[in-house]
Amino acid sequence: MIGVIADDVTGGTDAAAAFRRQGLRTLLCFGLPDGPVAGQGPAADAVVVTLRTRTAPAADAVRDSLAAARHLTAAGATQLYFKYCSTFDSTPHGNIGPVLDALGDLTGAGPVVTTPASPEHGRTQYRGHLFVHDQLLAESPMRHHPLTPMTDSLLPRLMDAQTACPGSVVLGHETVVAGPERIKAALGQLAGRARYVFADALDDGDLLRIARAVADAPLVAGAAGLAGALGAVRAERGLPGRPDGPGPVAPPRGRGAVLAGSCSRRTLEQIDAVRAAGRPVHLLDPLAEPDPDALADRALRWYDTVDAAGALIHASRRPDELRAVQEVLGVGRSARILEEAMGRIAVGLAARGVERLVVAGGETSGAVVAALGIGGGEVGAEAARGVPWIHPASGPAILLKSGNFGDRELLLTASAAEADA
Numbered sequence: 003m004i005g006v007i008a009d010d011v012t013g014g015t016d017a018a019a020a021f022r023r024q025g026l027r028t029l030l031c032f033g034l035p036d037g038p039v040a041g042q043g044p045a046a047d048a049v050v051v052t053l054r055t056r057t058a059p060a061a062d063a064v065r066d067s068l069a070a071a072r073h074l075t076a077a078g079a080t081q082l083y084f085k086y087c088s089t090f091d092s093t094p095h096g097n098i099g100p101v102l103d104a105l106g107d108l109t110g111a112g113p114v115v116t117t118p119a120s121p122e123h124g125r126t127q128y129r130g131h132l133f134v135h136d137q138l139l140a141e142s143p144m145r146h147h148p149l150t151p152m153t154d155s156l157l158p159r160l161m162d163a164q165t166a167c168p169g170s171v172v173l174g175h176e177t178v179v180a181g182p183e184r185i186k187a188a189l190g191q192l193a194g195r196a197r198y199v200f201a202d203a204l205d206d207g208d209l210l211r212i213a214r215a216v217a218d219a220p221l222v223a224g225a226a227g228l229a230g231a232l233g234a235v236r237a238e239r240g241l242p243g244r245p246d247g248p249g250p251v252a253p254p255r256g257r258g259a260v261l262a263g264s265c266s267r268r269t270l271e272q273i274d275a276v277r278a279a280g281r282p283v284h285l286l287d288p289l290a291e292p293d294p295d296a297l298a299d300r301a302l303r304w305y306d307t308v309d310a311a312g313a314l315i316h317a318s319r320r321p322d323e324l325r326a327v328q329e330v331l332g333v334g335r336s337a338r339i340l341e342e343a344m345g346r347i348a349v350g351l352a353a354r355g356v357e358r359l360v361v362a363g364g365e366t367s368g369a370v371v372a373a374l375g376i377g378g379g380e381v382g383a384e385a386a387r388g389v390p391w392i393h394p395a396s397g398p399a400i401l402l403k404s405g406n407f408g409d410r411e412l413l414l415t416a417s418a419a420e421a422d423a
């Protein structure tokens with residue numbers, strides 16, 4: 003079994019969808035399960051534990067990640083995969099380095115191979131630089147991210163600012179295209195000389211070559227791209243006793259609602275599409291009411307007065323508006339107020355009979371899942387690449403959307419009432 007530690011909720015669902023696509027039986031746990039993972043359901047080929055560590059203090063992120071690693075290993079994981087964001091979301095005080103240092107010590111891993119490349123999401127790595135579609139990461143809209151603005155694109159430099167083991171190196175594209183044996187040979191030469199190896203990858207073929215070279219490594223890291231490639235290698239090797247089960251479950255067609263806390267350009271476009279379609283839209287304004295209870299009460303009172311099908315409640319703002327809020331309330335405080343408010347609103351919507359809850363934003367999704375008390379769920383059909391419906395044991399089906407994912411219509415279509423669908 004491959005055990006995945008994801009640093010946020012949408013990252014975990016993205017990885018879970020990648021495994022599911024390869025035919026792996028995939029178990030998704032929001033947070034550390036209370037009991038042992040094994041025995042919670044049918045035997046799994048992949049278990050994904052989602053944490054909320056992306057923006058947590060490094061010491062907390064290390065503690066939680068180690069706990070998840072021990073849990074997964076006890077449940078039979080033969081390989082650990084640390085899932086971070088395909089845009090390497092972190093700060094110089096961030097967690098990717100410290101968490102990987104700790105997981106490397108735990109597993110005794112040699113050079114840890116990693117790449118955030120996820121070509122299906124437009125993320126590629128060349129000469130160690132991370133591209134988002136046609137732009138370098140630091141020139142992409144990610145430079146305006148509310149919590150982890152990315153202002154550098156060179157991965158070894160980003161990593162070296164965080165890790166206690168600097169000296170990260172790039173495995174160049176020419177080595178990657180030469181195939182798994184050449185990659186293994188290069189890694190052999192790097193043993194003892196570099197702790198982190200960023201492997202260039204431009205397409206899924208590159209990721210598959212890398213995955214074949216590290217298929218038996220105790221620890222690998224990256225985004226959903228390399229995770230899916232490792233899943234493909236496992237599927238090639240044969241998945242023990244996998245019954246031909248039904249395809250992924252489709253979401254119910256009952257009443258939908260949207261909560262958006264992402265300020266990504268894509269999410270702002272998706273909100274515009276909902277507004278343009280004439281759906282009711284409500285903005286949470288933390289400057290007017292810097293209190294989660296008051297914001298949630300006002301939003302739910304608004305919800306009760308509108309034609310609620312497909313209603314959208316958002317905190318999301320353009321970069322200039324976001325800065326204005328953060329200057330008054332502070333980055334951390336404004337995020338906390340809004341995330342708490344979103345959690346309370348989600349609980350209120352579930353109580354009002356919403357059957358499909360669409361959430362935009364990773365931190366926002368983490369807050370919603372925690373407030374709803376959802377421990378996990380079945381990974382269902384994908385509404386967009388990397389955005390699967392999740393079916394918990396009870397309560398609404400949920401769609402947790404990374405801020406950057408989905409086409410412009412996604413929030414509109416995913417929350418559509420039966421008559422509109």
Ligand SMILES: Nc1ncnc2c1ncn2[C@@H]1O[C@H](COP(=O)(O)OP(=O)(O)O)[C@@H](O)[C@H]1O
Pocket residue numbers: 148149263264265266317318319323324327328336337338340341362363364365366367403404405406
């Ligand atoms: N108007 C706002 N002012 C301050 N912070 C905001 C505002 N709107 C959203 N945020 C915060 O920005 C963060 C967005 O992160 P996240 O939900 O992970 O989205 P993404 O998936 O785009 O990274 C959240 O913590 C959210 O509460």
Ligand SMILES: O=C(O)[C@@H](O)C(=O)COP(=O)(O)O
Pocket residue numbers: 010012013014016017086087088089120123225226363364365403404405406
């Ligand atoms: O790798 C990715 O881009 C996503 O899986 C991811 O991590 C999403 O995080 P958010 O952008 O914070 O939703």
